[in-house]
Each structure stands twice: as structure tokens, then as C-alpha cells.
Amino acid sequence: MSNYSQVKFLTSAAAPSQFAPDRGREAAFAGRSNAGKSTAINAITERSGLARVSRTPGRTQLINFFEVSPERRLVDLPGYGFAKVPVMVKERWLGLMQRYFDERESLVGLILIVDSRRGLGQQDAAMLEWALAHGRRAHVLLSKADKLNRQESVRVLRETQTACADAAVTAQLFSARAHQGIEEARRVMDEWLA
Ligand SMILES: Nc1nc2c(ncn2[C@@H]2O[C@H](COP(=O)(O)OP(=O)(O)O)[C@@H](O)[C@H]2O)c(=O)[nH]1
Numbered sequence: 001m002s003n004y005s006q007v008k009f010l011t012s013a014a015a016p017s018q019f020a021p022d023r024g025r026e027a028a029f030a031g032r033s034n035a036g037k038s039t040a041i042n043a044i045t046e047r048s049g050l051a052r053v054s055r056t057p058g059r060t061q062l063i064n065f066f067e068v069s070p071e072r073r074l075v076d077l078p079g080y081g082f083a084k085v086p087v088m089v090k091e092r093w094l095g096l097m098q099r100y101f102d103e104r105e106s107l108v109g110l111i112l113i114v115d116s117r118r119g120l121g122q123q124d125a126a127m128l129e130w131a132l133a134h135g136r137r138a139h140v141l142l143s144k145a146d147k148l149n150r151q152e153s154v155r156v157l158r159e160t161q162t163a164c165a166d167a168a169v170t171a172q173l174f175s176a177r178a179h180q181g182i183e184e185a186r187r188v189m190d191e192w193l194a
């Protein structure tokens, strides 16, 4: 059993006043809608229903806080990049993310979920910059790696590592479906939350 299987839902926040108390350490998960973020959180925690896997991307506009142990948290950030989302919703998302990254002292690192078939996009790069701007760590999970053959997966990993080399961002291949890279992701989080 991993450290993460005892994780409990704490609270959902639509505004900074609703954030969980800013104490201890937390790791946040972000990614484009449909990148596989909920599936990754469920695989890492071995809790299939913890983060809802949705077929309607872009719906969640809440920050969800989960407690791993006292003063250790996982944070599920709302997805981005969904074209059909109204401008109002996008602006609200931007405002909420800005406040979270600017003010959150307990945020140690960002786990960024990127669909391995798409690779790192502009908004993904912006998320990484936001995280790193305040001296946090960042680690990229190249998700759905089961959809790529070996040659393709090696190439996307190398491209991502090259793109992130200056910024001290680490990256790995990940597949919830093939149970690939789950231990590697847990080890990164263990280090951040220790
Ligand atoms: N093949 C494959 N599909 C995946 C994997 N992880 C997620 N998916 C699929 O990708 C879609 C979006 O997943 P979800 O976790 O809801 O993405 P989120 O919007 O980023 O939270 C769903 O249809 C999942 O079944 C994976 O490791 N392999």
C-alpha cells in the first residue's frame, strides 16, 4: 500500500477564501481538460472514485483539496484548453489560478499531466512557468503512453526533457491503463511532501 491510499477529500474551492488552510506541504495536479489528470490521480492514490473521470471536459472549475496525512495534501486544479468554455469561465479560471500560484505558500510542486500524443503545449508551458516563478518544483507526466509505440514514446519523452532542460523540470512516461510510471510519480511526490 502506498502513502497515498489513505487520501481523504478535504474541500472544494471556487474562491481563495475557500482554500484549505495554507499549512504544511502540498503537490498540485494540472493539465488540459481530457489530458488524463483525474485518471492519473486515481491511479497514484489507488482510489478509483477519488477524482471524477469525466467524459465532459472542462466542467470542473473548482480546486479540490485532498489530505494525504496531516498537513500533507494533493490538489486537483481545474483543467484548461477546452475551446467551448465561455470567456467568463476562462477569466474566472485565470483569476483563480493566479491567486493560487501567487499566494499558496504550502505549494511545493506541480505535477503537470500532458497527453503524450499531443506533447507540451503553450498553456502547459505557461503552467510550468507559473509554478517555477515562485521557486516550486515541477514534474511532467506524459500520459496515455500506452497509445504510443516504443519509438514514439522515447521521442516525446526526449523532446519534453529538452524543452524543459533549462527550467529544471523533470518528465516521465505515464499510463494509468498500462500501470506504467505510477511508482516513479509517487517517488517524486514522496520527495516533495517529505
Ligand atoms: N488509453 C488511455 N486512456 C486514458 C488514460 N488515462 C486517461 N485516459 C482516458 O482519457 C480520457 C480523459 O481522462 P480524464 O482522467 O477524465 O482526464 P482529465 O479531464 O484530465 O481529468 C478518458 O476517456 C480516459 O479514459 C491512459 O493511461 N490510457
Ligand SMILES: [Mg+2]
Pocket (backbone or CB within 6 Å): 037, 038, 039, 052, 053, 054, 079
Ligand atoms: Mg478530470
